[in-house]
Amino acid sequence: MASVKVAVRVRPFNRREKDLESQCVVRMRGNEVVLDQSNSSLSTSTPRGAHQFQHAFTFDFAYWSHNTTVDEFATQSKVYQDLGTDVVENAFGGYNVCVFAYGQTGSGKTYTMMGSEEEDRGLIPRICKALFDKMNASTAQQSGSTFRTEVSYLEIYNERVKDLLQRDPSHSLRIREHPTTGPYVQNLSRHLVVNYNDILNLMEKGNSIRTTAQTNMNDTSSRSHAIFTITFVNAGFSEGIPHETVSKIHLVDLAGSERADSTGATGQRLKEGAHINKSLVTLGSVISALAEATPGKNRSSTKHIPYRDSVLTWLLKDSLGGNSKTIMIATISPAEVNASETLSTLRYANRAKNIINKPTVNEDPNVKLIRDLRDEIDRLRRGMSLDPETLAVVQKELAAKEAQERTLTEEWTEKWKEAAIILKEQKALALKRTGLGVMLDSDQPHLVGIDEDVLSTGITLYHLKEGETFIGTSLTNPDIALKGACLEDNHCRIVLKNGVATLIPFEDALCMVNASLITSPVKLSQGCVVVLGKTNMFRYNDPKEAASMRKNNDFLNKQGEDLMNRSLLSQSLSDLRNTNRALTTVDGKHHLSEGNIKEIDYKQSVLELISETGVETFPQTSSNEIPDNEIMSAKSNFEFEPKESSSRDQEKLSPSFGANSTGDEVDELYKLICHQKEVIMTCLESDQCDIQNLNDEIVKLKNMQEEYTKLEVSSMKKLWRSVHFTGNRFSDDLFDSFDEKFDALVEQEVDRRLFQDRVLKSTESIARDKELERIKRDQQMLDLQRHHEKEIYLLRKRLHEFQQVNSESPPVTSSQTRLPANISIVQYQLKNGSHVEYKVVIWTPEETWTLERRFRMFRDLHVAMCHKYNALVQGLGFPSRRLFGNTSETVAAERQHQLESYLNALIQKCALQRECPLYNCFSGYRVAFVKFSPFFQPP
Numbered sequence: 001m002a003s004v005k006v007a008v009r010v011r012p013f014n015r016r017e018k019d020l021e022s023q024c025v026v027r028m029r030g031n032e033v034v035l036d037q038s039n040s041s042l043s044t045s046t047p048r049g050a051h052q053f054q055h056a057f058t059f060d061f062a063y064w065s066h067n068t069t070v071d072e073f074a075t076q077s078k079v080y081q082d083l084g085t086d087v088v089e090n091a092f093g094g095y096n097v098c099v100f101a102y103g104q105t106g107s108g109k110t111y112t113m114m115g116s117e118e119e120d121r122g123l124i125p126r127i128c129k130a131l132f133d134k135m136n137a138s139t140a141q142q143s144g145s146t147f148r149t150e151v152s153y154l155e156i157y158n159e160r161v162k163d164l165l166q167r168d169p170s171h172s173l174r175i176r177e178h179p180t181t182g183p184y185v186q187n188l189s190r191h192l193v194v195n196y197n198d199i200l201n202l203m204e205k206g207n208s209i210r211t212t213a214q215t216n217m218n219d220t221s222s223r224s225h226a227i228f229t230i231t232f233v234n235a236g237f238s239e240g241i242p243h244e245t246v247s248k249i250h251l252v253d254l255a256g257s258e259r260a261d262s263t264g265a266t267g268q269r270l271k272e273g274a275h276i277n278k279s280l281v282t283l284g285s286v287i288s289a290l291a292e293a294t295p296g297k298n299r300s301s302t303k304h305i306p307y308r309d310s311v312l313t314w315l316l317k318d319s320l321g322g323n324s325k326t327i328m329i330a331t332i333s334p335a336e337v338n339a340s341e342t343l344s345t346l347r348y349a350n351r352a353k354n355i356i357n358k359p360t361v362n363e364d365p366n367v368k369l370i371r372d373l374r375d376e377i378d379r380l381r382r383g384m385s386l387d388p389e390t391l392a393v394v395q396k397e398l399a400a401k402e403a404q405e406r407t408l409t410e411e412w413t414e415k416w417k418e419a420a421i422i423l424k425e426q427k428a429l430a431l432k433r434t435g436l437g438v439m440l441d442s443d444q445p446h447l448v449g450i451d452e453d454v455l456s457t458g459i460t461l462y463h464l465k466e467g468e469t470f471i472g473t474s475l476t477n478p479d480i481a482l483k484g485a486c487l488e489d490n491h492c493r494i495v496l497k498n499g500v501a502t503l504i505p506f507e508d509a510l511c512m513v514n515a516s517l518i519t520s521p522v523k524l525s526q527g528c529v530v531v532l533g534k535t536n537m538f539r540y541n542d543p544k545e546a547a548s549m550r551k552n553n554d555f556l557n558k559q560g561e562d563l564m565n566r567s568l569l570s571q572s573l574s575d576l577r578n579t580n581r582a583l584t585t586v587d588g589k590h591h592l593s594e595g596n597i598k599e600i601d602y603k604q605s606v607l608e609l610i611s612e613t614g615v616e617t618f619p620q621t622s623s624n625e626i627p628d629n630e631i632m633s634a635k636s637n638f639e640f641e642p643k644e645s646s647s648r649d650q651e652k653l654s655p656s657f658g659a660n661s662t663g664d665e666v667d668e669l670y671k672l673i674c675h676q677k678e679v680i681m682t683c684l685e686s687d688q689c690d691i692q693n694l695n696d697e698i699v700k701l702k703n704m705q706e707e708y709t710k711l712e713v714s715s716m717k718k719l720w721r722s723v724h725f726t727g728n729r730f731s732d733d734l735f736d737s738f739d740e741k742f743d744a745l746v747e748q749e750v751d752r753r754l755f756q757d758r759v760l761k762s763t764e765s766i767a768r769d770k771e772l773e774r775i776k777r778d779q780q781m782l783d784l785q786r787h788h789e790k791e792i793y794l795l796r797k798r799l800h801e802f803q804q805v806n807s808e809s810p811p812v813t814s815s816q817t818r819l820p821a822n823i824s825i826v827q828y829q830l831k832n833g834s835h836v837e838y839k840v841v842i843w844t845p846e847e848t849w850t851l852e853r854r855f856r857m858f859r860d861l862h863v864a865m866c867h868k869y870n871a872l873v874q875g876l877g878f879p880s881r882r883l884f885g886n887t888s889e890t891v892a893a894e895r896q897h898q899l900e901s902y903l904n905a906l907i908q909k910c911a912l913q914r915e916c917p918l919y920n921c922f923s924g925y926r927v928a929f930v931k932f933s934p935f936f937q938p939p
């Protein structure tokens with residue numbers, strides 16, 4: 001049994017409270033919180049009278065974060081030390097934990113739970129960091145424990161549950177109740193995380209989706225309850241006894257309780273507020289009901305707990321009065337204006353102190369059974385020495401228990417080992433999104449399967465073990481089981497030692513590394529291509545070697561040629577086996593040349609294609625050439641072993657084979673291909689080359705070329721078949737015809753590659769030119785815009801001077817007052833590595849001055865303006881608050897534009913208001929701006 005721990009935190013005055021010159025009515029003495037409340041600050045229900053009320057409450061912790069000047073000031077770090085460290089300890093101990101922040105809107109819940117900038121991080125990121133630090137320390141000490149951490153993040157908005165970590169969080173999820181583990185959200189995504197950064201990224205992603213809005217009380221008010229859940233598994237052996245615990249850590253940032261009048265909510269905001277209040281009222285009822293329930297008695301029979309009355313309480317059922325160690329943080333405002341809401345929060349928190357939970361260690365049931373059996377065995381062993389009469393019975397029982405314990409331990413150990421391997425591999429693997437693509441990466445040496453089967457759709461990644469990894473067919477039960485042509489049962493092994501992988505082929509096994517046949521051990525290096533048998537192709541990756549090569553620019557010099565060979569994955573698989581001869585190096589660059597391609601034994605692949613029909617083919621040779629004597633022997637085979645033939649087959653053997661309809665089709669197609677190439681070249685050479693159009697034409701050409709190859713191969717197949725089935729003489733005509741077709745195919749292939757090379761180069765240069773052109777155009781536009789802005793102001797200045805000289809000139813109309821200045825944010829800079837400062841230039845007809853302002857100052861300006869000009873400023877698109885990444889380049893660049901537009905829109909809108917110091921301003925701009933807001937005070 002453990003009661004809910006309750007902490008109270010008071011925040012600094014916010015701008016509204018400062019503007020109202022509110023008094024601080026909260027005091028703290030140790031863990032006691034005192035609220036001094038005069039009748040003026042009481043709610044309307046309080047009786048009138050000139051009394052001063054004092055309310056004192058004692059909590060487990062009281063945090064004074066109102067002003068930094070006093071010693072008791074509680075920082076984010078202090079709050080973490082008191083509350084967060086316990087959360088981490090309990091998670092490691094296998095307990096469920098829940099931390100939730102409750103309080104009036106704008107009282108500091110999100111600040112306490114999430115925090116903001118690096119040094120101001122709140123409880124959730126600090127807990128996550130400590131959790132991983134502890135896991136890493138435990139792994140470094142080789143404690144034998146393995147960990148698995150998963151996170152999920154949801155929000156309850158208008159009583160609907162949304163997944164904050166899904167691409168499309170618009171749908172709402174259903175809540176179900178498991179008979180033993182309690183309520184859960186069906187289909188909520190769970191994400192495996194292996195380090196702190198993974199968690200931060202997910203948190204940032206969720207926070208950016210979370211529903212927030214601006215209210216009078218808070219410029220980024222959370223309009224939903226958010227539950228960040230970490231599921232943490234800790235498994236391993238200690239002193240020969242297995243242990244496995246699972247703990248759930250719920251970190252909850254509730255939406256704020258609010259009064260419609262103080263938040264200024266209407267429409268959607270009012271509806272949200274009603275839902276928020278409803279669930280918080282239910283939370284209050286649950287807390288009251290639990291607090292009133294007598295500890296020790298069966299609560300459900302004595303008091304109904306209305307968990308199901310709201311989604312929030314239903315989901316937090318276990319955390320309130322159930323299996324969890326729970327902490328409540330009540331956040332309050334120090335101001336007199338909020339005294340009645342502060343009192344209600346303190347009463348709420350005071351009640352929560354009385355909730356008694358029943359936390360238990362969430363141990364794997366099998367592990368628990370093993371431990372119980374061990375205790376039982378120890379007890380039986382002790383009994384053996386004491387009572388010789390019952391010895392036989394005890395011995396029998398002991399043997400049975402020991403056997404049961406052994407089996408269970410073995411089973412668990414197996415499961416644990418497997419889980420540890422999977423976890424290790426999962427740790428090594430990372431799935432990253434890169435633009436439209438998804439990149440599967442690993443930090444261990446591995447082979448990536450390149451499947452020759454066009455129907456295969458997945459990617460296979462094989463990690464290499466330290467030591468030996470055997471590769472063969474499934475018959476020998478190797479580490480990597482493959483199938484395919486020319487694969488030996490025991491094909492090869494890869495030895496990984498001190499980060500170096502060596503491929504050792506078994507006798508007669510067909511293994512190639514970078515297209516060279518290997519018969520003795522070969523060291524594998526980053527990017528090399530391994531072919532095992534005829535159809536299994538892999539790329540070897542060694543992430544450490546790749547990193548060091550990247551660092552030393554090795555891939556640009558020393559191993560240039562080798563790496564180019566490796567990059568031949570873009571070539572067809574048959575070619576890849578012959579890459580050594582497919583390229584020549586001239587001036588360090590690689591070129592495909594006709595001669596080289598002739599050397600690629602293209603004939604070999606065509607022969608392979610033909611052989612698919614089951615027709616005898618020329619035997620293969622290691623040099624991939626077809627020696628004349630082999631052809632002669634094939635010829636004689638056909639001559640001396642005649643086979644029966646049909647008259648249809650006979651027809652096909654006609655010497656005029658090349659002139660049949662297929663031949664015409666081929667010729668026609670060839671012409672079309674030539675024409676298509678013309679089309680593409682014309683498109684490339686034109687100034688208006690449209691890339692999309694070009695791509696379509698290239699696809700057409702590719703299809704034609706494929707069709708051409710297909711037709712040629714099929715005509716050759718027919719030829720072969722006719723020779724085979726008729727047993728006819730292998731005439732010189734036929735042989736020439738066959739040879740001719742080979743040549744045509746080879747020529748076509750050479751042509752295709754040269755053309756492809758040419759198109760590629762032209763496309764790249766077009767794309768580059770277009771990009772440069774675009775950048776130049778943008779720059780010119782920008783310069784022009786700046787120039788115009790300057791000119792407009794000079795003209796306005798002259799107009800103004802003219803008006804002053806000529807006092808009879810007509811008064812300025814309000815439409816002329818619209819733009820008293822123009823504001824540009826010309827650059828931003830990272831200061832002291834901790835925050836970004838934006839350089840703001842204010843151009844007025846009189847003068848120009850420059851300011852350096854950080855984001856926080858813009859926000860203060862916005863809050864002040866909202867307060868002063870209200871609805872006018874609300875919709876101006878002030879950039880939303882980011883919890884993390886404020887110092888990142890992307891966020892700063894994005895904000896630069898947003899803030900610039902915001903400032904210009906702000907002065908445009910406000911300058912039209914009579915009460916605004918910029919209204920009808922035609923001189924003394926600087927003074928008017930400073931009066932408008934101290935933000936514009938020149939340095």
Ligand SMILES: Nc1ncnc2c1ncn2[C@@H]1O[C@H](COP(=O)(O)OP(=O)(O)OP(=O)(O)O)[C@@H](O)[C@H]1O
Nearest residue numbers: 011065105106107108109110111218221222255256
């Ligand atoms: N302890 C604190 N120290 C400094 N600033 C604080 C503190 N607590 C809150 N603030 C500031 O007060 C403002 C409101 O805080 P926050 O957004 O955390 O309130 P909230 O209770 O989460 O509000 P809501 O319920 O509307 O979401 C923020 O600008 C925040 O930076």
